Amino acid sequence: MSNQPPKILRWLFNLLAPSERKVDMEGDFTEVYQDNLDSMGKWKANWSYLLNVITLFSFGHYLRYVKISNSLVMLKSIVKTRFRAIVKFRIGAMISLLTLSLGAVACGFLAFYIHYELSYDEFHTDYRQIYRVNSTSGNANGELTERAYIPLPAGPKITSEFDEVSEFARLQRIAPSVSYNNKVFEEQQFFLTDNTFFDIFSFPIVKGNTVSPLVSPQTVVLTESMVVKYFGSSDPIGKVIDIKVRKSYSLNFTTKSFTVTGVVSDPPENSHLQFDFLASISTLGDFKKDDWLGGIATYIKVKADHDVDLINQKFNPLIRENLGPYLQGRFNMSFDQYLESGRSVSFSIQPITEIHTAAGLDGEFEEGVNKSFLQILISVAALIFILTTVNFFNISFANGLHRVKEIGVRKSMGAFKNQVFSLFLMESAVLGGFSILMAALLVLIVKPFVPLFQVELPSGFELSFNFILAVVLSTVLICLFSGIFIATALSAVSPKEGLRGSLLKGHRGVNLQKWLLGLQFLVAFITLMAAAVFQSQNNYLLEADLGFDEDQVIVVHQIEKVQANDRQVLLNEWSKLPEAKSLSLSYHLPGGDFETLEFAATGSEQLLWPVLVADDYFLDTYAIALLTNGSSSEVVLLDSSDVMINESAMREMGYLEASEVLEQKLVFYGKKLTIKGVISDFHHENLYNQIGPLVLLPPGALPEPALNPYKYASVRLTEIDPGTIEQIEKGWYKVNPTTPFTFSYLKDDLSASYLAEQRLAAMIKGATIVAILIAILGLTSMSQVIFRIKVKEIAMRKVLGASALKLYELFIRQFFWPLSIALLLALPFVVSFSNEWLNKFAYRISMGWQVFTFSGLGLILLALAILTINALRAARQNPVKYIKVDH
Amino acid sequence: MSGRNSLGELEELILLTVGVLDQDAYSVSIREELSKRQSRSISLGALHTALYRLERKGHLDSKLGEPTGKRGGKPKRYFAVTAQGQQILQQVNDNRLGLWRDIDPSTFSSIKFQK
Structure with a gap:
């Protein structure tokens, strides 16, 4: 387990700690954190670390920059008035809170997941110094294959000849049946490795020989869960397990006994090495000791001030020096003849943290995750973030239009512009606080659907520190951005306009809002259509005629x-x-x-x-x-x-x-x-x-x-x-x-073999649901604003004899252009993006007009339905009630 | 700005604790000692800022120790009370003792303002 605080907390510490004291303070903080880790567990230790860092901020060093004002009193009154407003305007408040929490949970989830995938193998203390040596070999046809392994003798040779490399550990995975006391299991994660494994990686040995558990032949270290599986509660140290393995090219035995010398804690979920057994590689003896054509995964640890390019340059001479004589001895072929035949081999080092996202090499120990998949997710997260910010701004602005009179009163009573500004900023902060509560509820509702995304997540992630932090941070950022916009717009209202309750400013704002709504629909159209294309291609992949009968x-x-x-x-x-x-x-x-x-x-x-x-x-x-x-x-x-x-x-x-x-x-x-x-x-x-x-x-x-x-x-x-x-x-x-x-x-x-595509499709589908929900919430609140603004006009027209249909048209017309343009802009984008994706497949669907028509039409009909409900309300109102409304 | 010669209650406690711990006074041990004796816990961040302030006032002196394997290889900063610090502690204590001395023992033994 890692005993460093999460990266984000260390970043916060670096931000707040005074630079002249940073070094020793970091030591103090780490020490306390590590003590806490043992005594109260990771979750509490993280919170206590956060508390320690925050108190660093609020006292002392930065105090002279912070002006203490009476804002605490103001905050109290804002919480009270906002709470009353939420109770009073239930629907509007629900819409804005729902938007905010939905967007924050979606962004938080994506951010958490992306960070999790990128954090693979960072728990090793010296992860910056750990590399794997990969090889690229070309066959006689010049086809290159990248492999996650190098010849067996290469590891020791590299370590003895390169000054930069201090240690190596090789890993050979086998799949034996393991037996102990009549218990027999098939094991997939059984590794042969060097004793240096424990020096390079941070997998702590919790029991047994901690120094040299894997030096002698036929010794094995098990993980804690394997101890439970084979030995229950009895002490495994010194016991002997038997393995039986299929005859293969890379082993010189089929049965062997191993003595248990140690117990290692289970590897963390974000480790690309998921071993259950680690047995000593010395069991192989001199087998293949000089075979410069074989292969075994080899990890090296380099000195702290290493130069990656320099190490990579040293490989070619090493290969020539060693592979040459080997080829001569075995095939009577010189190294130059080997190269002339078109074959080739080269080595390069890969940082351990990049292994998980660079998957696809031959002989990889785990599936890994595609980098472009993560890139798509990052753009999806950014889209949802923008969407939510825009929508929250729209809704809050609409609500703010109610309150121009209030602003007028405040200003004529002597409030400065920046006081009104901070009032609205704080209001959105308070709403953010409420929405975090709602987000917690939302997570509980959404959680059962997470397996649909087919992504690997750490168990119990919804309570993990990082996930909660990601959701809270998303909320804060959304509130901050949209809050600044709202506050800027509303604090600009002049006392005169405000007191008159004029909506002149509002009208200008409403135009902007309509186009922002168009932007939301643009995103909704794009994700919906992309999801439709992905879905039909995936259906095609699963149902295409393969030329044989795969059923039954x-x-x-x-x-x-x-x-x-x-x-x-x-x-x-x-x-x-x-x-x-x-x-x-x-x-x-x-x-x-x-x-x-x-x-x-x-x-x-x-x-x-x-x-x-x-x-x-x-x-x-x-x-x-x-x-x-x-x-x-x-x-x-x-x-x-x-x-x-x-x-x-x-x-x-x-x-x-x-x-x-x-x-x-x-x-x-x-x-x-x-x-x-x-x-x-x-x-x-x-x-x-x-x-x-x-x-x-x-x-x-x-x-x-x-x-x-x-x-x-x-x-x-x-x-x-x-x-x-x-x-x-x-x-x-x-x-x-x-x-x-x-x-x-x-x-x-x-x-x-299509798991990656299904995963992507599921994620896009999830994002589509969020995007559509947000767009619809935006439309609902927008149509209410239009209704409020147009109510007097509609009443007058009605009195003068306008038909209900005409009024309906007046209402719908407001939304015609933003929505049509969103649809038109979405089409070329989706077509080019989907085409690029579909080109991966030799067998693919042709993108017919049906995909776009059905998805586009579906969303438009939905939008129309919502508008109609509001338009009918506007058209059927009693003119007497509204004709005297004074804006 | 608080005067050079004033000393808050927490500051006094910290200075005294540094004195008690002698050679081994660094933030983590000070924090432990404080919570042990006073059953009062203070966050590490607040302690650090207090130590920093005391040093700026000239009541404390500090030097970096050797880096150690634990703590991520970071050195400890050890503190010692300066002559000025000892003087002000003495002064505070004298003031206090003076007050104690002037209290008539019989005053504390009876309860005033009974309702």
């Missing part, structure tokens, strides 16, 4: 854990079920990752094609049409020298007809394969990409027979129901009683 297929994982001879037993067991229509084993799945391998057609150059390794029943299970076999998807049995390709691959070979390519040969790792069929193109990748070539390979055709040729079993059911899945699970445990049964629905797996 479940995928059973971890087939690689099943012994080869048990596999058939398992399949037999499952095919006995009447609900299982078809079964297929495969190493890859549609929508997943594929390996790209080299093929050669006779008489043509190299072809780099992705490969899908599966058994003969794959096409049947996925209902993929076979072009060479007519329409029926009859099972074609392939032997180890047979292969199938898809239409795109056929076209790349230069054939147009499936019959021509049948029985042609493909050379694959020196072996000749016969093309036994052409399958129709289906979306084996997600819809971001065009359908490209694909080879369907039987496992027997692989160059070296793999130990585990299959990872997944796909089962097509007549109907997905829990009973059937239970039967499948039973079958699984009959064959593998020790490996847990894990499965997923194919449809869910496929939609998972």
